[in-house]
Amino acid sequence: MHWLFGDQLGPHFLHPSQDSGLTRDTPLLMIEARSVFRRRRFHRAKAHLVLSAMRHRAAELGDRVTYVRADTYREGLARAAGGNRVTVHHPTSYAAVRLVRSLPRVTVGPARGFLVPVADFAAWADGKDGRRLRQEDFYRWVRQGHDLLMDGDGPAGGHWNHDHDNRRPPPRDASALPVSRPYRPREDEIDDEVRHDLDRWEKNGDVSFVGRDGPRLFPASRSEARAALRRFVEHRLGAFGPYEDAMLAADPVMSHSLLSSSLNLGLLDPAECVERAEGAWRAGRAPLNSVEGFVRQVAGWREYVWQLYWYFGEEYRRSNVLGHTAPLPDWWNDLDADAVQARCLRTVLAQVRDTGWTHHIPRLMVLGSHALQRGWDPAAVTDWFHRCFVDGYDWVMVPNVVGMSQYADGGRMTTKPYTSGGAYINRMSDLCGRCAYRPGDRTGEHACPYTAGYWSFMDRHRARLEHNHRTARAVRGLDRLTDLTELRRRERTRGDAPP
The missing domain is CATH 1.10.579.10 (DNA Cyclobutane Dipyrimidine Photolyase, subunit A, domain 3)
Structure with a gap:
């Protein structure tokens, strides 16, 4: 079996490869562990999104996946896998890594869902010989290595950084912001089921949440995430850059992509996001400063944060x-x-x-x-x-x-x-x-x-x-x-x- 965590939900986590042991027919396992929500007082909308995304993915995978609802991951794994060998992609936290490495017959493969392998970043960082690890240097290295917004050996437009065009205050008339509405999903029976379960858990005193929940505002499936990406690139990306650092009381979203939760659930691959944005610029449908600002967020900052989490070590927290x-x-x-x-x-x-x-x-x-x-x-x-x-x-x-x-x-x-x-x-x-x-x-x-x-x-x-x-x-x-x-x-x- 191959075990999918709740933030490993996209198709790129199922691509067959020797390093993961995955084939197109490998049976899959997903575990919904209630203890995750018992340990911390999570936002109710976050709990709803994560569970909805997991259950939507399980419904898509059908008979190939064994979906276990258990008190803990250990209990769920024992029930589903017994003494059989299990593979898993490298999890996204130190706590989850400790868990999977402590379990018998579980083999941990490389991480997926990021542009740069952790070992490659470590080699790049070690090569700095004690000099500061600057995000700008890393960002340029990623752009060169992945041929993102490049014209030959140089950056598209002659500049690596378009921050000077992307720090405008908001327009005096908030209605003058030239952007269409963001993508919003429609809830379905899976969302109703999740909300019913969360209500029951709270009523029974099993868990306690903070914040408000509903209706769901963020994608919980691959199809919804792709629709959100399309809508952003085609209708909102052009206005993103100039006002990305501005704030409006009546418009918290402005021209932002709202794709971070989809990326972090694994519903979207960062490569498809930046490549689609670059394609819009090359086709003349979005200005370079907006596209570069978005690429910087995904291929620069998000990637940099992931790498530093592992490079600095657990004591960094x-x-x-x-x-x-x-x-x-x-x-x-x-x-x-x-x-x-x-x-x-x-x-x-x-x-x-x-x-x-x-x-x-x-x-x-x-x-x-x-x-x-x-x-x-x-x-x-x-x-x-x-x-x-x-x-x-x-x-x-x-x-x-x-x-x-x-x-x-x-x-x-x-x-x-x-x-x-x-x-x-x-x-x-x-x-x-x-x-x-x-x-x-x-x-x-x-x-x-x-x-x-x-x-x-x-x-x-x-x-x-x-x-x-x-x-x-x-x-x-x-x-x-x-x-x-x-x-x-x-x-x-x-x-x-x-x-």
């Missing part, structure tokens, strides 16, 4: 060079957006509560930035992002949160902490309008929690950040603040109350 240990407050864990006054945070937290998703800038510059400024435990923040996002997996969130968002690794992954005052949010969104706070105020009745939090963070970590060339100037600015004493007093007495 425990990084905490800033010494942040504050626990996450209840209002945050409960996604209680209604308790929050700051309009940007209230809006984004509500998006997470209602959908289990928001795009990368709200994640980094609203949610992650707030956690960083408040000094919350980075391991707890990582776990929260893992549980509360439909596209969140261990390999996704450990580098993204520990390294990028919380700067807990001290700069192994990024060159500076990604946090800002209210001015950035005001420039890149319409979220500061009608807010109780003013983005320019550090202290006083209308002090913006992000502006106050930014300067408080700089002040607390002055000794470290004054030696970083990307933050030294901001640290020197502390000496010009006439209200620094008041700011320190305010931050000491603020506690964990929602802003």
